[in-house]
Amino acid sequence: MTQQPASANEHIASVAVEKVYLKGNHKVPVLRGVHMSVQRGEFVSIIGQSGSGKSTLLHLMGLLDKPNVGEIRLEGQRVDDLPAATRDELRNRVFGFIFQFYHLLPELSVLENVLSPLMIRDSALTYWRRKSEYQDRAHQIIEQVGLSHRLKHKPSELSGGEMQRAAIARALIARPSVLLADEPTGNLDGQTGRDIIDLLRTLNQEQGLTIVMVTHDESIAQQAHRTVRLCNGLVQVLSDAA
Amino acid sequence: MYKLLLCLRYLRTRYIALASIISVMLGVATMIVVNSVMSGFATEMRTRIHAIHADISLETGSLDGEPSAQQHMALIREVAGQYVESMTASVEVFGLMHFRRGGQWIPRPVQLVGIEPESKTLVGPYTEHLDSYKTIREDGVVVRQPLRSMNDKPGWDLTAESTAYRKKEKERERIFLKHFLDQQQEQEPLMERKPKLEGDAPKFEEGAPTFENEVPEPKESQAAAVETANATVADDSQPTIQQVSAVQPAQEEAPNRPKDDPFKAQPFVQQQFNPDAVEPSDPDGPYRARVVLGAGLVEFIREIAPNKIRIERMVHPGDDVKITTVSAGRPPRPVSFTATVTDIYKSGMSEYDSNLVFCNLDYLQEIRGMMDPQTQERAITTVQIKLKNYNDAKLVLQKLENVFPSHLYSVKTWEQKQGPLLAAVDIESAILNVLLFLIIAVAGFGILAIFFMIVVEKTRDIGILKALGASSRGVMSIFLLYGLALGCVGSGIGVALGLVFVRYINEIERGLSLVTGRKVFDERIYYFPSIPTDVNSFTVFWVAMGAMLIAVAASILPARRAARLHPVEALRYE
Numbered sequence: 120m121t122q123q124p125a126s127a128n129e130h131i132a133s134v135a136v137e138k139v140y141l142k143g144n145h146k147v148p149v150l151r152g153v154h155m156s157v158q159r160g161e162f163v164s165i166i167g168q169s170g171s172g173k174s175t176l177l178h179l180m181g182l183l184d185k186p187n188v189g190e191i192r193l194e195g196q197r198v199d200d201l202p203a204a205t206r207d208e209l210r211n212r213v214f215g216f217i218f219q220f221y222h223l224l225p226e227l228s229v230l231e232n233v234l235s236p237l238m239i240r241d242s243a244l245t246y247w248r249r250k251s252e253y254q255d256r257a258h259q260i261i262e263q264v265g266l267s268h269r270l271k272h273k274p275s276e277l278s279g280g281e282m283q284r285a286a287i288a289r290a291l292i293a294r295p296s297v298l299l300a301d302e303p304t305g306n307l308d309g310q311t312g313r314d315i316i317d318l319l320r321t322l323n324q325e326q327g328l329t330i331v332m333v334t335h336d337e338s339i340a341q342q343a344h345r346t347v348r349l350c351n352g353l354v355q356v357l358s359d360a361a
Numbered sequence: 362m363y364k365l366l367l368c369l370r371y372l373r374t375r376y377i378a379l380a381s382i383i384s385v386m387l388g389v390a391t392m393i394v395v396n397s398v399m400s401g402f403a404t405e406m407r408t409r410i411h412a413i414h415a416d417i418s419l420e421t422g423s424l425d426g427e428p429s430a431q432q433h434m435a436l437i438r439e440v441a442g443q444y445v446e447s448m449t450a451s452v453e454v455f456g457l458m459h460f461r462r463g464g465q466w467i468p469r470p471v472q473l474v475g476i477e478p479e480s481k482t483l484v485g486p487y488t489e490h491l492d493s494y495k496t497i498r499e500d501g502v503v504v505r506q507p508l509r510s511m512n513d514k515p516g517w518d519l520t521a522e523s524t525a526y527r528k529k530e531k532e533r534e535r536i537f538l539k540h541f542l543d544q545q546q547e548q549e550p551l552m553e554r555k556p557k558l559e560g561d562a563p564k565f566e567e568g569a570p571t572f573e574n575e576v577p578e579p580k581e582s583q584a585a586a587v588e589t590a591n592a593t594v595a596d597d598s599q600p601t602i603q604q605v606s607a608v609q610p611a612q613e614e615a616p617n618r619p620k621d622d623p624f625k626a627q628p629f630v631q632q633q634f635n636p637d638a639v640e641p642s643d644p645d646g647p648y649r650a651r652v653v654l655g656a657g658l659v660e661f662i663r664e665i666a667p668n669k670i671r672i673e674r675m676v677h678p679g680d681d682v683k684i685t686t687v688s689a690g691r692p693p694r695p696v697s698f699t700a701t702v703t704d705i706y707k708s709g710m711s712e713y714d715s716n717l718v719f720c721n722l723d724y725l726q727e728i729r730g731m732m733d734p735q736t737q738e739r740a741i742t743t744v745q746i747k748l749k750n751y752n753d754a755k756l757v758l759q760k761l762e763n764v765f766p767s768h769l770y771s772v773k774t775w776e777q778k779q780g781p782l783l784a785a786v787d788i789e790s791a792i793l794n795v796l797l798f799l800i801i802a803v804a805g806f807g808i809l810a811i812f813f814m815i816v817v818e819k820t821r822d823i824g825i826l827k828a829l830g831a832s833s834r835g836v837m838s839i840f841l842l843y844g845l846a847l848g849c850v851g852s853g854i855g856v857a858l859g860l861v862f863v864r865y866i867n868e869i870e871r872g873l874s875l876v877t878g879r880k881v882f883d884e885r886i887y888y889f890p891s892i893p894t895d896v897n898s899f900t901v902f903w904v905a906m907g908a909m910l911i912a913v914a915a916s917i918l919p920a921r922r923a924a925r926l927h928p929v930e931a932l933r934y935e
């Protein structure tokens with residue numbers, strides 16, 4: 120594996136990442152040396168066939184999993200081999216996740232779901248002390264995603280679009296620098312999906328958030344600055360969008 | 362923070378967790394109730410045993426005893442006077458009691474204790490346990506008021522009721538006997554068949570032939586016995602030997618003591634001592650020997666109807682019983698005497714109630730020949746001591762052991778005397794506790810199973826939490842905390858439930874009796890007016906702690922499993 124020199128503005132990158140899953144006794148290679156570099160403030164979309172390893176790559180970049188070979192770099196530093204506690208911390212502070220199935224906690228209200236990353240970060244005492252500050256921040260972000268009227272609702276009482284907005288608010292509350300979105304529009308109808316993408320674009324433009332988004336939909340992928348296509352576990356085409 | 366919030370939410374939304382809360386709760390409540398009742402009984406039992414044995418007892422090694430009460434007490438006062446509150450001397454010896462019932466003389470092995478009631482009652486509760494001082498209840502209804510007031514000093518007198526009863530019995534006997542003897546004179550052969558009297562003429566007549574074999578014929582001809590019997594019966598002042606033969610004309614001369622006839626066959630031979638037994642003035646009067654019988658010796662429980670029992674008493678105050686024991690000296694010889702029952706003793710400890718016969722000390726000393734012919738000093742076998750403060754027992758024991766030689770005396774506290782019994786009770790309650798704790802352990806396994814279910818159900822949420830930065834330890838602590846919360850709530854409610862149950866146990870018992878129509882807790886069987894309970898806060902605390910510990914322990918495995926879930930796989934989980 121040749122090490123590619125990291126550009127000065129590189130935010131997050133996967134270098135020669137390989138991932139193999141074991142199915143029974145034989146190995147299933149999913150990623151076979153993926154090079155991918157995302158600049159700070161860039162909005163990149165990843166497309167590819169189902170089963171091509173898009174989600175796997177996103178999970179590796181978000182430190183939810185470890186690559187078998189290769190490394191994940193955050194601002195030029197290798198992060199995939201850090202101790203578990205540090206990676207937990209990074210996930211909490213640096214990355215924001217958005218999933219296709221929203222993945223909100225069903226027992227908590229929208230507000231509590233949005234606040235959950237902060238609850239995870241702080242001990243009960245610290246959280247209690249900073250509660251009002253956090254509440255303000257949560258209200259502000261929920262306002263931003265347009266969900267102020269649903270604060271006390273449980274996820275089961277929300278529509279798909281509303282749940283995704285709540286999930287986005289949750290991803291943003293910890294003020295991450297990288298947003299990792301796995302098919303954020305996959306379960307939404309066209310218009311709602313476009314609204315969500317618009318929201319992401321606004322965030323990208325206004326706050327300079329780095330966004331990596333996995334999608335099936337070519338038209339949605341076009342909204343990003345750049346599209347990466349995964350095929351047979353390799354990055355196939357790099358194309359610049361509009 | 363999220364841990365607290367989530368575990369609170371899980372507690373509120375997972376109804377399945379209620380199952381484990383309930384099982385913990387029931388386990389805790391059962392343990393508290395059972396422990397309280399057990400320790401209530403145990404405490405009650407200890408009090409009763411303590412009452413019988415007094416704080417410390419000094420006993421001679423031999424049945425002959427040592428003279429004299431005054432000398433012993435003086436020495437005790439000299440070495441440990443400042444700790445001693447009161448003392449009483451007694452003579453304890455084994456014996457055999459016979460009482461008459463249904464035409465038979467029924468034997469009972471007894472422990473015969475010669476006491477001085479007045480000092481005895483100062484050393485421990487005595488009058489409280491006497492029938493004549495008690496209010497008698499049946500099914501909660503007072504059927505008899507106390508015959509004596511608590512202020513009456515205990516003695517050996519019969520109550521007015523007992524005297525009246527005795528008079529009536531004697532009268533009845535006389536009437537019957539007169540009739541019987543008239544017949545007997547006409548029908549000579551009948552005289553050979555010596556029936557036992559039941560004090561009830563018709564009954565006797567029907568049953569008479571069946572008694573035939575109960576009198577061993579050979580003994581009848583024992584000249585010595587017959588002679589003594591003659592002498593005894595002829596002279597009412599010597600009724601201690603009741604060996605009257607039907608073939609002797611003496612019977613007709615003294616018809617007021619025929620009930621002793623069956624006894625004639627027994628080799629009761631008066632030894633050396635032949636004190637007056639009846640107040641000469643009154644032929645129906647009580648004997649000089651007076652006894653208080655343990656209730657268990659003469660009472661039995663009979664089921665008169667389904668679920669309805671009655672205590673039957675075979676001997677009443679005012680009746681006479683035969684006592685046989687051994688004389689002091691070498692070799693010991695049997696001595697027997699007739700004594701009038703003045704009262705029934707019921708301490709609530711069946712071990713004692715079915716063993717003890719209290720007798721007037723002076724009489725017992727005399728009849729056992731424990732009196733020095735020259736000095737008139739009387740020997741005693743036991744001194745019971747009540748201390749001002751039982752905490753000094755060890756010290757007093759030490760002091761007494763220093764002056765009373767150990768080959769002649771043994772000095773023991775009541776606990777030492779009852780060591781095996783008390784130890785058995787302790788072991789019993791320990792075993793019961795272990796068994797009951799298994800109930801809570803079962804509840805623990807319930808928690809284990811339910812938690813595994815919840816972990817599986819929450820797999821995706823665990824993945825989400827990890828994606829949001831929760832550490833494995835954090836996820837683990839959610840479930841541990843959850844277990845602790847279940848334990849806390851369960852044992853909290855359990856403790857409350859248990860305490861309420863214990864508090865109202867008698868009301869509950871009454872309710873149960875009403876519903877089932879069967880008395881759950883019969884005071885006459887258990888000797889308790891109500892179920893004794895004793896809530897030990899220490900026990901309650903440890904039961905609650907144990908339950909919480911088990912709940913947490915049971916959640917460790919599921920929690921570890923949750924902590925080990927791989928976030929990506931957890932997120933993929935549908």
Ligand SMILES: Nc1ncnc2c1ncn2[C@@H]1O[C@H](COP(=O)(O)OP(=O)(O)OP(=O)(O)O)[C@@H](O)[C@H]1O
Nearest residue numbers: 140141142149168169170171172173174175176930
């Ligand atoms: N834990 C696993 N064990 C075995 N195989 C796995 C595991 N996770 C993923 N795979 C396999 O890896 C391949 C890539 O999965 P991945 O979820 O990354 O695909 P994807 O591109 O996101 O597909 P989709 O568009 O349907 O979401 C699939 O063939 C899948 O079967």
Ligand SMILES: [Mg+2]
Nearest residue numbers: 173174175301
């Ligand atoms: Mg996918």
